[in-house]
Amino acid sequence: MRPDAKKINIAIDGFSACGKSTLAQALARILKYSYIDSGAMYRAVTLFAIRHSIKDDELHLLTSLLTDIKIECIWADLGNKTILNGEDVTDQIRSLEVQKIVSQVSAVPEIRRFLVAQQKEMSKQSGVVMDGRDIGTKVMPDAELKIFMQADLEIRVERRMKELIAKGLTPDRSEILQNLTFRDHIDSTRIDSPLSKAADAKILDNSHMTPEEQLKIVLEWVESTMNR
Numbered sequence: 001m002r003p004d005a006k007k008i009n010i011a012i013d014g015f016s017a018c019g020k021s022t023l024a025q026a027l028a029r030i031l032k033y034s035y036i037d038s039g040a041m042y043r044a045v046t047l048f049a050i051r052h053s054i055k056d057d058e059l060h061l062l063t064s065l066l067t068d069i070k071i072e073c074i075w076a077d078l079g080n081k082t083i084l085n086g087e088d089v090t091d092q093i094r095s096l097e098v099q100k101i102v103s104q105v106s107a108v109p110e111i112r113r114f115l116v117a118q119q120k121e122m123s124k125q126s127g128v129v130m131d132g133r134d135i136g137t138k139v140m141p142d143a144e145l146k147i148f149m150q151a152d153l154e155i156r157v158e159r160r161m162k163e164l165i166a167k168g169l170t171p172d173r174s175e176i177l178q179n180l181t182f183r184d185h186i187d188s189t190r191i192d193s194p195l196s197k198a199a200d201a202k203i204l205d206n207s208h209m210t211p212e213e214q215l216k217i218v219l220e221w222v223e224s225t226m227n228r
Ligand code: CDP
Pocket: 015, 016, 017, 018, 038, 039, 040, 042, 043, 102, 103, 104, 106, 107, 131, 132, 133, 134, 135, 183, 187
């Protein structure tokens, strides 16, 4: 990439455990862009709900507390950190407890409006890579490069297993399969900005690709987008 190349915005959407954040972080490092993990913001709101003992059938209670929630996303070369009301919750938001209800929390229109407004603000400057479910369609509809990632369900289960094992956990395969299927369903059928491919997004099915192979393909897309 030429050092004087113009900066673009890159939107990455797709199903759970497709490897969106692996790709997004690699791109941000190589291009020296900032990375925003929009899913981490939904996870932080979910953690806030759990800490306030708000159950999945009473999420409407959360909407009146949104002004009490301040989320910061800090991107550094070593990885990204999520700060909830001044506390580093980077690890806590990955818990199974959060995983179980994050998609119900994310389906609440008021919560989406609250976070989408912040994400739009964060993407005002160029040189942003953001991943999620509605980035190319809603948050950054003008992003110069949009990618829609997909991978076979079995492969995604395998990847999530490895991720949790690497963290020293002992995940249950059927529980992961059930959670991914459940979240994919809620994410793609909710009324407010469901997971869907933007008309101008490029599809990347990485079922049989290594992270290096997918990065090579996407860097070619970046290069041709910059030269457009
Ligand atoms: O890491 P994984 O792909 O499993 O999920 P994530 O990207 O951390 O997102 C967690 C959840 O937040 C998703 O299952 C969606 O329900 C929700 N989400 C969303 O609704 N919109 C986004 N832009 C990002 C995440």
